[in-house]
């Protein structure tokens with residue numbers, strides 16, 4: 001049956017009692033996307049011929065990295081006892097940076113399949129996602145996955161999982177997303193155990209926007225979940241926060257490609273197209289209603305995500321600045337957690353200071369900007385947000401080291417997180433050592449089973465966002481898992497380290513670091529720049545300074561590069577040509593005071609691979 005024929009089963013909106021909205025939540029790599037693939041196949045939404053692994057991971061980056069970044073909603077028919085139900089599945093990302101996507105998806109569902117790898121057991125994000133689902137009052141179906149693996153211990157982990165959510169171990173379903181074993185039984189339980197959506201079909205329409213994307217041909221495509229009433233093609237709709245009115249050109253469901261329908265009713269999940277090109281018209285979290293019979297009260301909306309890590313993004317070619325602005329506007333539509341505002345840097349020119357949920361988020365945004373919009377970008381050293389209180393009680397919020405105030409500072413506060421680490425108990429010592437080195441303090445520790453512990457720490461965000469996860473993995477041979485959430489701020493001994501070239505400060509290289517690490521940063525940066533900046537016609541000192549105090553120094557020795565040296569005697573045109581060529585080369589240089597710094601030196605000095613700012617996967 002073609003997708004179109006299937007929706008013809010319900011030419012108008014599907015009655016809510018035949019709808020089940022669910023998501024799959026799990027720790028990263030526990031097999032959500034693979035299970036989703038099997039469901040698409042079993043329900044006939046994707047035929048065997050068109051099937052490819054990770055079907056719903058539509059972005060190239062997702063497929064290459066094998067991770068889910070965006071949530072995806074898809075509708076699948078499933079027959080039970082002679083009745084055909086519409087199952088709306090929302091596939092969600094597992095990485096801690098994308099928890100925001102997960103929480104939005106959860107708000108669109110009545111139930112969650114909690115998936116646990118039967119060879120690994122419960123991990124840190126299993127817990128984090130479970131708590132999110134519980135906060136949203138979702139019905140939870142516990143499922144052990146990968147039972148085909150020889151190392152699987154479904155009985156052991158069923159007991160762990162059952163203990164966690166307070167059910168009988170017998171009630172944990174056992175499946176293999178790879179072989180398909182147990183997946184039909186799971187689909188049946190989704191219909192039986194999850195409650196159908198409730199809403200008032202006769203009330204004015206209210207639909208929640210949970211995602212939107214920009215399509216070059218069709219304009220903005222908005223994904224909604226209908227709470228009350230109906231939305232129908234050709235009627236006029238209103239976005240409640242902006243009061244903007246549009247005509248609904250097309251409305252439909254994703255199954256697995258967009259399929260137009262004759263309307264969406266209570267509990268349904270689908271998409272809207274109004275032909276609008278202005279990306280700001282469709283705000284995630286906004287409520288859509290009918291213009292003819294508008295609702296008076298908007299739905300609750302989502303909590304705005306708070307960016308945790310900031311970095312400057314600059315086009316390598318300064319003339320790409322307007323393109324970068326447009327690209328950010330479009331990307332923002334598909335990534336509500338991204339924030340940005342224009343900034344200028346003496347060294348890098350015009351760019352944007354952008355806020356991200358974490359380093360992986362930064363990496364993904366940068367990669368999407370480069371790939372989807374063809375931009376070449378440079379990103380500056382990432383940093384967290386600091387609150388600086390001056391002695392006269394004024395408070396300065398610092399998202400960029402160059403904003404760090406001069407003058408009399410009373411205290412500097414940095415963000416901290418509440419981290420949960422799950423690991424086999426033999427690694428307790430190694431984990432404690434790592435956390436202490438990162439200025440952490442232990443809040444508590446519990447045994448989940450006799451050989452697995454949960455350790456809870458308070459840690460500075462700045463210590464955790466960079467290489468913490470890599471170090472944790474290497475010290476625990478890959479067995480530990482980590483999750484964290486913001487937990488306020490603390491006073492810390494922080495200083496700003498500046499890098500000076502011949503006495504001139506280079507803003508792009510300044511960093512705010514803990515006092516004990518200032519020296520390390522200064523030596524590292526000065527050493528790196530010495531390698532990267534070519535010799536000039538005079539000696540160039542590179543210094544690292546905290547305030548007026550120099551903490552590290554390197555020297556680039558002088559050289560006199562006389563391009564005319566070889567042109568003895570010689571004719572004047574040849575000389576001119578050589579001088580022209582030298583001028584060309586200079587265009588790609590940035591001047592810092594009298595020092596010429598090649599663009600490549602900035603890129604190399606700030607490249608994340610070298611400064612230890614590698615994102616965790």
Ligand SMILES: Nc1nc2c(ncn2[C@@H]2O[C@H](COP(=O)(O)OP(=O)(O)OP(=O)(O)O)[C@@H](O)[C@H]2O)c(=O)[nH]1
Nearest residue numbers: 028029030031032033034067068094146176177178
């Ligand atoms: N043996 C076996 N391997 C599986 C099974 N399900 C998934 N895998 C493998 O586990 C790995 C992770 O699977 P994914 O489906 O990509 O995991 P995910 O949870 O969607 O990952 P994220 O989207 O990044 O959160 C892949 O290598 C899969 O091939 C299973 O039932 N059995």
